[in-house]
Amino acid sequence: xxxxxxxxxxxxxxxxxxxxxxxxxxxxxxxxxxxxxxxxxxxxxxxxxxxxxxxxxxxxxxxxxxxxxxxxxxxxxxxxxxxxxxxxxxxxxxxxxxxxxxxxxxxxxxxxxxxxxxxxxxxxxxxxxxxxxxxxxxxxxxxxxxxxxxxxxxxxxxxxxxxxxxxxxxxxxxxxxxxxxxxxxxxxxxxxxxxxxxxxxxxxxxxxxxxxxxxxxxxxxxxxxxxxxxxxxxxxxxxxxxxxxxxxxxxxxxxxxxxxxxxxxxxxxxxxxxxxxxxxxxxxxxxxxxxxxxxxxxxxxxxxxxxxxxxxxxxxxxxxxxxxxxxxxxxxxxxxxxxxxxxxxxxxxxxxxxxxxxxxxxxxxxxxxxxxxxxxxxxxxxxxxxxxxxxxxxxxxxxxxxxxxxxxxxxxxxxxxxxxxxxxxxxxxxxxxxxxxxxxxxxxxxxxxxxxxxxxxxxxxxxxxxxxxxxxxxxxxxxxxxxxxxxxxxxxxxxxxxxxxxxxxxxxxxxxxxxxxxxxxxxxxxxxxxxxxxx
Amino acid sequence: xxxxxxxxxxxxxxxxxxxxxxxxxxxxxxxxxxxxxxxxxxxxxxxxxxxxxxxxxxxxxxxxxxxxxxxxxxxxxxxxxxxxxxxxxxxxxxxxxxxxxxxxxxxxxxxxxxxxxxxxxxxxxxxxxxxxxxxxxxxxxxxxxxxxxxxxxxxxxxxxxxxxxxxxxxxxxxxxxxxxxxxxxxxxxxxxxxxxxxxxxxxxxxxxxxxxxxxxxxxxxxxxxxxxxxxxxxxxxxxxxxxxxxxxxxxxxxxxxxxxxxxxxxxxxxxxxxxxxxxxxxxxxxxxxxxxxxxxxxxxxxxxx
Numbered sequence: 001x002x003x004x005x006x007x008x009x010x011x012x013x014x015x016x017x018x019x020x021x022x023x024x025x026x027x028x029x030x031x032x033x034x035x036x037x038x039x040x041x042x043x044x045x046x047x048x049x050x051x052x053x054x055x056x057x058x059x060x061x062x063x064x065x066x067x068x069x070x071x072x073x074x075x076x077x078x079x080x081x082x083x084x085x086x087x088x089x090x091x092x093x094x095x096x097x098x099x100x101x102x103x104x105x106x107x108x109x110x111x112x113x114x115x116x117x118x119x120x121x122x123x124x125x126x127x128x129x130x131x132x133x134x135x136x137x138x139x140x141x142x143x144x145x146x147x148x149x150x151x152x153x154x155x156x157x158x159x160x161x162x163x164x165x166x167x168x169x170x171x172x173x174x175x176x177x178x179x180x181x182x183x184x185x186x187x188x189x190x191x192x193x194x195x196x197x198x199x200x201x202x203x204x205x206x207x208x209x210x211x212x213x214x215x216x217x218x219x220x221x222x223x224x225x226x227x228x229x230x231x232x233x234x235x236x237x238x239x240x241x242x243x244x245x246x247x248x249x250x251x252x253x254x255x256x257x258x259x260x261x262x263x264x265x266x267x268x269x270x271x272x273x274x275x276x277x278x279x280x281x282x283x284x285x286x287x288x289x290x291x292x293x294x295x296x297x298x299x300x301x302x303x304x305x306x307x308x309x310x311x312x313x314x315x316x317x318x319x320x321x322x323x324x325x326x327x328x329x330x331x332x333x334x335x336x337x338x339x340x341x342x343x344x345x346x347x348x349x350x351x352x353x354x355x356x357x358x359x360x361x362x363x364x365x366x367x368x369x370x371x372x373x374x375x376x377x378x379x380x381x382x383x384x385x386x387x388x389x390x391x392x393x394x395x396x397x398x399x400x401x402x403x404x405x406x407x408x409x410x411x412x413x414x415x416x417x418x419x420x421x422x423x424x425x426x427x428x429x430x431x432x433x434x435x436x437x438x439x440x441x442x443x444x445x446x447x448x449x450x451x452x453x454x455x456x457x458x459x460x461x462x463x464x465x466x467x468x469x470x471x472x473x474x475x476x477x478x479x480x481x482x483x484x485x486x487x488x489x490x491x492x493x494x495x496x497x498x499x500x501x502x503x504x505x506x507x508x509x510x511x512x513x514x515x516x517x518x519x520x521x522x523x524x525x526x527x528x529x530x531x532x533x534x535x
Numbered sequence: 536x537x538x539x540x541x542x543x544x545x546x547x548x549x550x551x552x553x554x555x556x557x558x559x560x561x562x563x564x565x566x567x568x569x570x571x572x573x574x575x576x577x578x579x580x581x582x583x584x585x586x587x588x589x590x591x592x593x594x595x596x597x598x599x600x601x602x603x604x605x606x607x608x609x610x611x612x613x614x615x616x617x618x619x620x621x622x623x624x625x626x627x628x629x630x631x632x633x634x635x636x637x638x639x640x641x642x643x644x645x646x647x648x649x650x651x652x653x654x655x656x657x658x659x660x661x662x663x664x665x666x667x668x669x670x671x672x673x674x675x676x677x678x679x680x681x682x683x684x685x686x687x688x689x690x691x692x693x694x695x696x697x698x699x700x701x702x703x704x705x706x707x708x709x710x711x712x713x714x715x716x717x718x719x720x721x722x723x724x725x726x727x728x729x730x731x732x733x734x735x736x737x738x739x740x741x742x743x744x745x746x747x748x749x750x751x752x753x754x755x756x757x758x759x760x761x762x763x764x765x766x767x768x769x770x771x772x773x774x775x776x777x778x779x780x781x782x783x784x785x786x787x788x789x790x791x792x793x794x795x796x797x798x799x800x801x802x803x804x805x806x807x808x809x810x811x812x813x814x815x816x817x818x819x820x821x822x823x824x825x826x827x828x829x830x831x832x833x834x835x836x837x838x839x840x
Contacts, residue, residue, distance in 0.1 A: 277660045
């Protein structure tokens with residue numbers, strides 16, 4: 001018996017357990033970019049139309065943050081660029097899949113059950129990695145075949161598929177390492193997703209700086225996402241970043257295997273520490289408890305937003321220089337209002353992006369309640385003199401004020417660095433901060449949607465993420481897709497004033513607040529009436 | 536107020552499964568009431584209805600004089616609950632959880648907390664994720680027993696405890712009994728535990744209460760097994776009402792007899808000249824088996840707890 005005995009059987013177990021989920025995400029993500037071909041072709045049928053769209057998009061900071069940089073204007077290049085957010089999703093799904101089949105199993109004690117049978121020490125880790133690698137390979141293959149089927153160049157399509165596979169492999173390996181570090185699956189996921197977030201932030205900063213040949217363009221190279229996006233399918237079709245990706249994957253897998261060989265089943269690398277024998281006097285309310293449960297997440301989000309805000313604010317002044325650096329774009333910039341208008345639209349574009357990401361936090365914080373409920377931890381609390389609404393309020397306050405804190409951090413940081421750059425802190429800080437905070441009503445609509453689903457259909461609470469996807473698809477890129485206005489209006493973010501620089505309008509903001517309150521109210525009323533189920 | 540809990544014809548359905556099917560339950564103030572039944576009989580569902588976590592589909596229920604659904608928060612100040620499956624927050628220590636739950640209920644007796652921690656041999660400094668099942672249960676038990684409340688709802692509280700700790704738990708419940716100011720509803724599938732601790736008990740099967748009363752009451756419903764060696768064949772014993780499963784051979788008889796028919800049966804035996812006599816007292820075990828042997832065939836789907 002060697003360390004990998006039984007891997008084949010465990011792979012079959014993983015495929016059996018994920019027989020719905022895995023094909024679903026592989027198919028969905030592999031096929032989504034294919035649908036872009038027809039929609040972009042329809043919207044921009046001529047080379048001139050595509051060129052115009054590309055010129056505007058390549059200098060839109062929000063788009064560059066979301067998708068990366070755009071260099072050409074061919075149909076294929078636009079498709080590949082628009083798929084630029086998908087690597088993040090692939091990375092996330094690969095991390096979650098690997099941890100689900102390694103640390104989650106260990107924490108639940110099922111790994112122990114398997115470990116007592118004829119299964120090698122490294123077989124569970126090996127099986128999880130092989131299954132995830134395989135899924136990403138199929139995903140990349142599907143994408144390449146689909147793109148070729150749409151009549152796009154063969155070499156570019158293969159590069160495109162390889163790019164997605166490579167990103168999945170790297171993050172599967174990152175997930176494998178994270179799964180060795182802590183004894184809880186939750187903190188393993190947190191560690192790996194933080195790594196994913198950091199690589200995304202480096203990519204954003206590097207790319208936005210690169211837009212204006214800024215001083216931080218090198219940061220893209222700190223990011224594995226940046227590496228594979230350097231493959232630039234349909235333009236350069238370079239393959240060498242795959243070697244970097246493969247190298248990183250191998251190093252991480254070796255590290256994960258070495259770490260797992262050194263520890264006991266069920267244990268992390270760090271020994272569990274003892275806590276206090278009695279609670280501090282402040283731990284006496286539901287709010288104090290949820291502060292303990294939410295504070296780590298909140299601190300992470302605030303720190304991330306502040307860091308991103310510092311860098312992106314620092315880059316704002318460079319964006320203004322584009323007016324002089326790119327005279328051929330004069331028309332476009334003039335329409336945007338010259339240098340100061342360009343900076344404002346850069347800032348406003350980024351605020352839209354920050355708003356969407358803060359929406360993710362709002363949903364995540366709300367769904368924490370569902371986690372408490374299904375794990376049975378809500379039950380003892382609700383068995384005390386804590387009413388349901390008080391319990392919900394103790395968590396929901398983080399769904400509402402958490403995003404406020406993160407957006408304020410981003411706005412303050414951007415306003416400060418930009419203001420220091422231009423020597424006018426007093427003017428920039430309030431303008432930029434207002435641009436950040438005006439996102440809140442839309443974020444709260446998302447939080448309200450999450451509490452509505454949690455109250456009415458608790459089993460489908462995770463579907464709240466669908467609301468965010470709708471905002472992402474309709475709100476940010478819907479106009480480019482040529483969707484009707486009423487479809488775009490579904491996203492609360494469509495209605496927000498574009499600040500700084502745009503027109504201040506109170507009516508839509510108030511309406512959004514009314515909608516958010518209404519959604520949350522219905523959700524809370526439903527929650528008071530329903531059973532509190534256990535898993 | 537004489538009844539701490541009184542439920543009448545409780546019905547609870549989960550989709551197409553009926554978890555509670557007209558359950559009656561009366562727990563008198565100050566007593567330790569056993570709530571006995573196998574897994575899936577509806578014990579946890581009943582307790583969760585009593586806590587207002589689930590809403591009954593039919594029937595009426597009153598808890599400490601209030602409606603557990605409408606007045607949940609107010610009632611919860613006067614009760615403490617130990618779930619059957621205790622999960623703790625991974626990053627809170629056991630001591631923190633005990634204090635928090637106690638404070639959320641409205642008070643914790645510090646001396647009892649320290650005393651119980653020592654008797655249950657529990658280290659309150661460990662984090663939630665590093666406790667075993669039994670230790671998680673002890674955390675919830677200490678939090679409940681150290682609270683100043685009138686009513687304890689304990690859902691299979693000893694299922695993860697070792698025999699030594701079970702003994703500690705029994706002592707603690709006996710103390711509650713002696714003090715007499717608290718009502719305890721103790722759900723269990725362990726008969727010896729209920730026999731040792733409870734003043735009265737209710738047996739539940741498939742969401743219905745099938746027996747309820749004191750141990751003595753229920754023993755009336757049980758049969759004593761008699762095995763005797765006689766000088767001559769007994770006359771008419773088989774025709775006696777209340778005598779069952781009579782087998783006689785070579786001057787030996789074996790039979791089961793209803794408690795009510797014990798006296799006439801023994802007269803018949805002495806009339807036949809008793810040489811030796813073995814009698815097995817009725818146990819709860821037997822009572823339990825009588826109900827559940829029949830139920831076993833019928834119970835297909837396990838009801839959600």
